Amino acid sequence: MKVKAPEAPKSPAAIALLAFALFWIALVIVLPLVNVLFEAFRTGVAPYLAAILEPDAISAIKLTLLVAAIAVPLNAVFGIAAAWCITRFEFRGKGLLLSVLDLPFTLSPVISGLVWILLFGAHGWFGAWLDAHNIRIVFALPGLVIATVLVTLPFVARELIPLMLDQGTDEEIAAVTLGARGWDVFFRITLPNIKWALTYGVLLCTARAMGEFGAVSIVSGHIRGLTNTLPLHIEVLYNEYNTVAAFATASILAGLAIVTLILKTLLEWRFADELAAHRRH
Amino acid sequence: MSLTVQNITKSFSDFAALDNVSFEAHSGEFLALLGPSGSGKTTLLRLLAGLDQPDSGSVTFEGEDYLALNARERRIGMVFQSYALFRHMTVEQNIAFGLNVRPSKDRPSKAEIKAKVQSLLKLIQLEDLGKRFPSQLSGGQRQRVALARALAISPRILLLDEPFGALDALVRKDLRRWLRRIHDETGVTTIFVTHDQEEALDLADRVVVLKDGQIEQIGKPLELYRKPASSFVFDFLGTNNQVTATVSGAEAKFDGFTAPAVVSGELTGPQVVRFRPFDAHLSKDGPGFKGKVLSILPAGANLRLELQSEDGTVFETQHAHDSDASDLALNDTVYVKPIKVYVFGN
Amino acid sequence: MTTDSPISAGDARLETNGRSAHQIKPEGFKPPKATHRTQHVLPGFHASLGITLTYLSLIVLLPLVALVLRPWEAGLDGFIRTVTDERVLKALQLSFTTAFWAAVVNLFAGLIVAWVLTRYEFPGKKIIDAIVDLPFALPTAVAGVSLSSLYAPNGWVGSLFDPMGIKIAYTPIGIFIALVFIGLPFVVRSVQPVLAEFDAEVEEAALTLGATPMQTAIRVILPSLAPALITGFSLAFARAVGEYGSVIFIAGNMPYISEISPLLIVIKLEEFDYAGAASVAIAMLALSFTILLVTNFVQVLLSRRGRA
Incomplete structure (x- = not known):
């Protein structure tokens, strides 16, 4: 099948469409991004540096990294296991499993936080028991982690499943008939084939894990310097009318988003064939 | 209603797709553009349809400059290789499309469009499938819908790009005959592109043979067969055997025997000569090329033999089932004598 | 193993x-x-x-x-009382109507952006293409504070409208703007691959049959994009209904006026009304799933007509 190659816009209609698209992207996407940097440096570099080097900011950065460092590997391992059983075997209830896998994408972040309060909060199912044993889950690190895990759960699996379905099982079956054993098949055949898609999924998962706001905000309890991740730190500062510090912190996350976009785009250009055909997040 | 193509040249960034191509399609003619892939035949068809523009040359239809018109204005019915049916429209909607998109002053009334669609459905023998979607049709049915859609705009010329390319062999033969009948009924000048020599010879009134963007020969199927203009045309029209012989006049001398030769140009001395599988005579004791029977296979109405000579050359010959050849067995020794050879200078 | x-x-x-x-x-x-x-x-x-x-x-x-x-701690009555409370109803209505209109705007804007990105060649196209994904990558809180400051009466955009008496930030219009921001990539990324793989011969067929470029776009290309457009619309809509971070700073959060349903969940949790929070959540989920079911149903109808 032949597809139409893009060409320079010539007709007035084409130019009008192009102009509208550029205007819209500038207004809706670029302007808010530029505004973050503008507001962050509004009073100069010194206040900016002061804001991001302040102890609460540093501890927010550390906590954000820690949460992502725990949540992302968990979801990566899960994503590989889920993609393996879904794409390599036939079993009853697969459709249902896929729907459950997609659920976190359709949940409001607030609901993704709420459910953990219902389980582990003071009046939650396990609240009294946890209290009696002096275990803290919500308003502490474990709560931040599980909320982040729930929100970012499908990213890796969703990236791997279409690709592995597309690649089929021929190579792995060939390896088995040649005598390869369990992990050999995975590490020598499957992993090299999916490594870029895995990288891609992990990248998106990490970006979302570090930037998650709604779910984390509910389970964190907003304890400054203790359970505030970067996005929550922004909220606290903004609500205190400390605009410069809020935007300075926001600029760190905006930078992170831009780095994510660049890496993502590079992966897409370089390894288009080795990434899944249809991507929607 | 004749179409004249003159000195058309078209090159893409690095190669010449068409090089100084000229031919004429007479009114009501069924013309085939035949050539291997990359010979420029599809490019030529797209130029005629207005989907591409040539670098130089002219295309006129009854004296009117066709290159000055865009694809929309040429009123050419084009049947694409992939059929390119609109999959969200029913068969009827597909066929009516070309009438429905006309500006309101030229558009036939709803009733007229409906009648036209019905008559075309009848022509393609799909009266009962008008409400179906293309995805619910077989390949052959889709092809017929694509043809009806092209015919609906009462095209001045019908262009078909590898019309049978995507079909399996059985359906292909059926549709071929049917297409010829449609052409004879509608009388519309038709040009079709194919890489299948059998298809071209079977269907077309005349065949234009293309090679590397240039025309090798234009002629009626029999002319091409009997008087091929070049070794390319000869080779392209079917399998043949090649041996060397000393040519003088209309005769080719071999080691111990001669054969009548069709010589293009004035060629004498040692030459490569070609002969068709059925222009060969077999005998038990010569004269001819001595060979051993490698295989005996039925090829339709004929028997096809492969023979290997002592120097390793393999000959392919064809004979009637009831000829002497049918008595042969594998590994029998037999002599092959060409009864008519062709000699080309190039 | x-x-x-x-x-x-x-x-x-x-x-x-x-x-x-x-x-x-x-x-x-x-x-x-x-x-x-x-x-x-x-x-x-x-x-x-x-x-x-x-x-x-x-x-x-x-x-x-x-x-x-x-939600059933106080029985079915308790649930019904919670979700029919006027403040809850207003919040649900606000969330769903702003999400709907934002998705509608994104449907058109996203289609145009996808069209431009696949059909035309222009300088900087690759960067534009990449930057469309920014709303996916930018943490919602960052988008929230930035949009809020842009559209506040003293912000770059807000100050243009303020003299006309139009307030954007801290009103439902502000919520709508934030939802347009986060929803755009859903439509673009749903439509773009389908448009990029559209068979050129189908378009040429329309042309040889006498259709103008406009007729080809509207009668031939657009209908084949319908499933992708519906998918993009429903993804943008679903995301917008539950959106919190990018909305909360610009919304104003006035009860009955600019208070979105996710915020109501947060407020009920702060009051330790777990059942109430869960009730609002269930109501949101039920409405969202109904809408997803309807769009799925439309998709099935379209595919029966051979469009899928």
Whole structure:
């Protein structure tokens, strides 16, 4: 099948469409991004540096990294296991499993936080028991982690499943008939084939894990310097009318988003064939 | 209603797709553009349809400059290789499309469009499938819908790009005959592109043979067969055997025997000569090329033999089932004598 | 985890078929236990399925069960009282109407952006293409504070409208703007691949049949984009209904006026009204799923008509 190659816009209609698209992207996407940097440096570099080097900011950065460092590997391992059983075997209830896998994408972040309060909060199912044993889950690190895990759960699996379905099982079956054993098949055949898609999924998962706001905000309890991740730190500062510090912190996350976009785009250009055909997040 | 193509040249960034191509399609003619892939035949068809523009040359239809018109204005019915049916429209909607998109002053009334669609459905023998979607049709049915859609705009010329390319062999033969009948009924000048020599010879009134963007020969199927203009045309029209012989006049001398030769140009001395599988005579004791029977296979109405000579050359010959050849067995020794050879200078 | 060799796998199958395989076994050969694992050629079915089911049960299903069971503490009455409370109704209405209109705007804007990105060649196209994904990558809180400051009466954009008496930030218009921001990539990324793979011959066919470029776009290309447009619309809509971070700073959060449903959940939690929070959540989910069902139904209708 032949597809139409893009060409320079010539007709007035084409130019009008192009102009509208550029205007819209500038207004809706670029302007808010530029505004973050503008507001962050509004009073100069010194206040900016002061804001991001302040102890609460540093501890927010550390906590954000820690949460992502725990949540992302968990979801990566899960994503590989889920993609393996879904794409390599036939079993009853697969459709249902896929729907459950997609659920976190359709949940409001607030609901993704709420459910953990219902389980582990003071009046939650396990609240009294946890209290009696002096275990803290919500308003502490474990709560931040599980909320982040729930929100970012499908990213890796969703990236791997279409690709592995597309690649089929021929190579792995060939390896088995040649005598390869369990992990050999995975590490020598499957992993090299999916490594870029895995990288891609992990990248998106990490970006979302570090930037998650709604779910984390509910389970964190907003304890400054203790359970505030970067996005929550922004909220606290903004609500205190400390605009410069809020935007300075926001600029760190905006930078992170831009780095994510660049890496993502590079992966897409370089390894288009080795990434899944249809991507929607 | 004749179409004249003159000195058309078209090159893409690095190669010449068409090089100084000229031919004429007479009114009501069924013309085939035949050539291997990359010979420029599809490019030529797209130029005629207005989907591409040539670098130089002219295309006129009854004296009117066709290159000055865009694809929309040429009123050419084009049947694409992939059929390119609109999959969200029913068969009827597909066929009516070309009438429905006309500006309101030229558009036939709803009733007229409906009648036209019905008559075309009848022509393609799909009266009962008008409400179906293309995805619910077989390949052959889709092809017929694509043809009806092209015919609906009462095209001045019908262009078909590898019309049978995507079909399996059985359906292909059926549709071929049917297409010829449609052409004879509608009388519309038709040009079709194919890489299948059998298809071209079977269907077309005349065949234009293309090679590397240039025309090798234009002629009626029999002319091409009997008087091929070049070794390319000869080779392209079917399998043949090649041996060397000393040519003088209309005769080719071999080691111990001669054969009548069709010589293009004035060629004498040692030459490569070609002969068709059925222009060969077999005998038990010569004269001819001595060979051993490698295989005996039925090829339709004929028997096809492969023979290997002592120097390793393999000959392919064809004979009637009831000829002497049918008595042969594998590994029998037999002599092959060409009864008519062709000699080309190039 | 071990794999069985092809030979032993074959043996096991013979045995499970009820036939004795003793005679063909070489001496000293111990048949492997015929577990059902041997039915799979590839290893790891039970391990991977086990991990998947356990993980999904603990992380997704258990919490959702807790959510579904919670609202009924005060009986069905309690639930109905909560979700028919005027403040809750207003919040649900606000969330769903702003999400709907934002998705509608994104449907058109996203279609145009996708069209421009696939049809035209222009300088900087690759950067524009990449930057469309920014709303996916930018943390919602960052978008929230930035939009809020842009559209506040003293912000870059807000100050243009303020003299006309139009307030954007801290009104439902502000919510709508934030939802337009986060929803755009959903439509673009749904439509773009379909448009990029649109068969050029189909378009040329329309052209040779006499259609103008406009007629071709509207009658031939657009209908084949319908499923992708609906998908993009429903993804943008679903995301917008539950959106919190990018909305909360610009919304103003005035009860009955600019208070979105997710915020109501937060407020009820702060009042330790777990059942109330869960009730609002269930109401949101029920409405969202109804809408997803409707769009799925439309998709099925379209595909029956041969459009899929």
